[in-house]
Amino acid sequence: MNTPPVYLVSGVIVVNVLIIESNEEAFRLAVDTIDASNDALFFVRRQTTLADGIAYLQAAEVDVLLLDLQLPDSAGLVGFEQIAALFPALPVVILSGVENTAEAARAVAKGAQDYLILAEISAALLPRTLRYAIERKRYQRSLQASEERYRALFEQANDAVFILDFNGKYLEANQRAAAMLGYTQEEITRLTLWEVSGEVVESEGVLRRLIAGEHIPLYERRLVRRDGTRIPVEINIEVVRDAHGNPLFIQSIARDITARLQTQLALRASEERYRSLVESSDAAITMISRSGIILFANTIAARIRQTIPDAVIGKAWTQVYPEHQYQAIETVFHTGRGIVFESMAVFQRLPRWYRISAQPVRNNNGETVAAIVNAVDITNQKRDEAALRESRDEMERRVIERTIELARVKENLEAIFNHSGDGIMLLDLERGVQQTNQTFNALMGIEPESAFGAKLTAFFRPEDSGCIERTLALVASRRRNCRIETRVMRAGSSAVDVEISIAPVRSTDAPVKSVVCIVRDITTRKRAEAALRESEARYRLLAENVNDIIMRIALSGEVLFVTPSAETIIGYRPEDIIGRSAYQVIHPDDRRKFMTASKAIEGSTIPAFSYRIRRADGNYIWLETTGHLIRDPATDAPLEIVAVSRDISERKASEMAFQALSQRLELATRSGGIGIWEWDVRSDILAWDEQMVALYGADSDQPSTGIERWLNTIHPEDCERAVAALYAALHGDSPFDAEFRVRRPDGTMRHLHGAAVVLRDPQGQPLRMIGVNIDITRLKEAEVRRPITGASTMRAWRKRSMPTTTAV
Structure with a gap:
């Protein structure tokens, strides 16, 4: 049913695709995406239900399946599992409308080739995914078949196969090897080469040469069976290496040649009997003279050359068969001994491997006059051996990787056990404590060796023994984790609150025999919980009796909690407010300011802001609010305010009255020509208002300076008197009240009258002076014009317009 893609003459790949999809729009999107591909020819068929899809797969050839997990008669991975069970060789790609990472992982783990999201597929992605799915599935099946062939070849081989390390110890042997030597396969793994070999010295020499890198040709030995008898074998031994050429182990294949030796003796006794035997043999058998002429060939030997025996007999070997084979066979005539070798030859344009055995034929004088050549086609065996080596290498690599991984896991577990901040104990339910870590010993105040063999109840207060025993029984019977709290009774110190987490050590055995106990010191947590309860009680008492309104507000504006003081201040009971939006009772003109202030978070604090709120009686009052943003301790996400x-x-009301008063005062000072100044005595900073700047004709952009700025403007004749009045006020001798002339930058002269008060600290030291300057130039000029009435006019003006000066 499932066949590889067909390759057209033009080189375009033809792929048969089945889509099981009930959604028409999803199906059209998948088809349009596939049609946009230019590197393959896809034949797409559709079924809308799982049952119809299975029926189609049973009747038609499909190269790859696109499967939707949400079908009218199937949901989730159930449909995929049914198809995977019915058609294990079919590559399946899951096509889903939603992204589900967990489901994708499970699908791939169960054998799906890929998991695609419908919204993410493209003309480049989907066709390539389908082709890769076919190739991956084919590779997986090939790898599985190769591993199965290797194991079958190893276990069912007619020859004995041994795996040895480089010290001559047997690591593995197949069933044939065990039967040959009379041992079980497990018993052989406890033996060495020297215990089996009948010729120890010769075997040691072969092993040394092999390790040195020398190729060892086939050789014969006698092996010692378990019962002491010896059997002749023909051995092929080699070093198996990984893909990088690194030696892994030694593979030895031993063939029992007892029967062959007996056959050779029988052949010498009866040539006719031998001729009849070779004719019926599956091997290619020939006889060759010392001069290289073929004297005999059986049917198999002639069939190799697609001819009959008579057409081969009488010809030189090199005219029929490869010359390199004859060069090897010639050694029989030179040495008088038989040889066995493997040879590759190309027949019918295909390479074939043969295992060739050439044995001497002697006359009555013992002279070698001919050679019998037995060639067995081992091409399939060679292919299987290559696959076997590849599978063996892969298996060895996996074993090494797994061993490394297990070692790493063991190191991690040991590190966790030894350096955990919690106490850890391994408890055998019958034999007591088996192992504890340093934290447990320190928590219990014991030496490590004193805990061994003790019961779990021995470390905790006696009144909890029954609870601990019941918990252990529950863990053992239900095979699940349990947790209890108790106290450690340490000699010479106060009790420690602890939490014990007990988990079964799971195994394939039905009853639980051991548990792991993790003991954590919760004394601090217990104290914190008690303190928290006390704190909650205090804060609830505070909240219920506080004069201010305390509210918890959700980020949406919904009121979650409000203190009873709300009824006194705004006339609403708490139950009237909770669940409502806080914005409903805000003055319409202040709602935007309220929302803006709520979002103006500096860290976790909302700065104070004021707004109007409607009371239950309909009147508006002013509130000032500060807020704190509560965040999730784990994620730092905002929760509420x-x-x-x-x-x-x-x-x-006071601020508005003060503002009105300030405006009236400013109007009065501007209309009366009165300038206001302030001097910070300690830092020597003199500040003037705009009217002061105008009186002195100074630059308004000039920064504030010290008292020298004022002194530099006073007329030299008035300076000493003004300074004396200033220092007299600072020392508290008299208030500052002086008249003086100032020279303006434009050269004009103005008459000013100054008065000030002194602000002092609790010790009476001067901090600041705040005063006024009044332009009395016109009055002074009027005095000059009317000397008799000028003085009385000046006194009247002072009495009416000058503030009373007082030292504070």
């Missing part, structure tokens, strides 16, 4: 609100209606 805790807001504290205070009634500031009276303060707001």
Whole structure:
């Protein structure tokens, strides 16, 4: 049913695709994406249900299947599992409308070739995925078949196959080897080459030469059976290496040649009997003279050359068969001994491997006059051996990787056990404590050796013994984890609260024999829980009796909690507010400011802001609110806002009254020509308002400077008197009240009257001076014009317009 893609003459790949998809839009998208491909010819068929898809697969040839997991008669991986069971060789690609990482992992683990999201497929991705799925499935099946052939070849081989290390110890042997020597396969793995070989010295020499890198041709030995008898064998031994040429182990293939030797003796006794035997043999058998002429050939030998025996007999060997084979056979005539070798020859344009045995034929004088050549086609065996070596190398690589992984896991587990912050104990339910780590010993205040063999209840307070025993029984019977809290009773110290997590050590055995106990010191947590309960009680008492309003507000604006003080301040009971939006009672003109302030988070704090809120009686009052953003400790995500609100209606009224008063004062100072100044005595910073700058004709952009700025403007005749008045005020001798002339930058002269108060610290030391300057130039000029009435006019003006000066 499932065949490889067909390759057209033009080189385009033909792929038969079945799509099981109930959604028409998804099916059209998949078809359009496949049609956009230019590197293959796809024949697409569709079924809308799992049952119809299975019926189609049973009747038609399909190279690859696109399967939707959500079908009218199947949902999830159930449909894929049915198809995988019915058609194991069929490559399946899952096509899903939604991304599900967990489901994708399970599908691939169960044999799916890929898992595609419908929205992510493209003309480049989908066709390539289908082709790769076919190739991967074919490779997986080939690898599985290769491994099965290797194991079958190894176990069912007619020859004895041994695997040895480089010290001559047997690592593995097949069934034939065990039968040949009279041992079991397991018993052979406990033997060495020297215990089996009948010629120890010769075997040691072969092993040394092999390890040195020398190729060892086939040789004969006698092996010692378990019962002491010896059997002749023909041995092929070689070093098996990995893909990088590194030696892995030694493979020895031994063939029992007892029968062959007996056959050779029988052949010498009766040539006719031998001739009849070779004619019926499956091997290619020939006889060759010393001069290289073929004297005899059986049917198999002639068939190799696609001819009959008579057409071969009488010809030189090199006219019929490869010359290199004859060169090897010639050694029989030179040495008088038989040889066995393997040879590759190309017949019918195909390479074939043969195992060739050439044995001497002697006359009555013992002279070698001919050679009997027995050629067995071992091409399939060679292919299987190559596959066997490849599979063996792969298996060895996997074993090494797994061994390394297990060693790493063991190291990690030992590190966790030895350096864990929790106490860890391995407890045998019958024999008591078997192992503890350093943390457990320190927690219990014991020496490591004193814990061995003790019961779990020995370390904790006696009144918890029954609970601990029942928990152990529950873990053992139900094979599940349990957790209990108790106290450690340490000699000479206070009790320690601990939490014990008990988990069974799972194995294939039905009853649980051992458990792992993880003991954690929870004393700090217990204290924190108690402190938390006390704190919650205190804060609840505070919340219920506080004069301010405390609210918990969700990020959506919904009120989650409010203190009873809300009823006193805004006239609403807590149950009237909880569950409602906080924005509903905000003055319409202040809602935007409220929302903006709620989002203006600095770290986790919302700065204080004020707004108007409608009371239950319909009147509006002013509230000032500060907030704190509560975050999730694990993710730092914002959860809710805790807001504290205070009634500031009276303060707001005072601020508005003060603002009106300030505006009236500013209007008065501007209309009266009065300038206001402030001097920080300690830092020597003198600040002027705009009217002061105008009085002195100074530059408004000039930064604030010290008292020298003022002194440099005073007329030299008035400077000493002004300075004396200033220092007298600082020392508390008299308030500052002085008249003086100042020279403006444009050269004009102005008469000013100054008065000030001194602000002092609790110790009476001067901090600041705040005062005024009044332009009295016109009054001074009027005095000059009216000397008699000028003085009385000046006194009247002072009494009406100058503030009273007081030292503070």
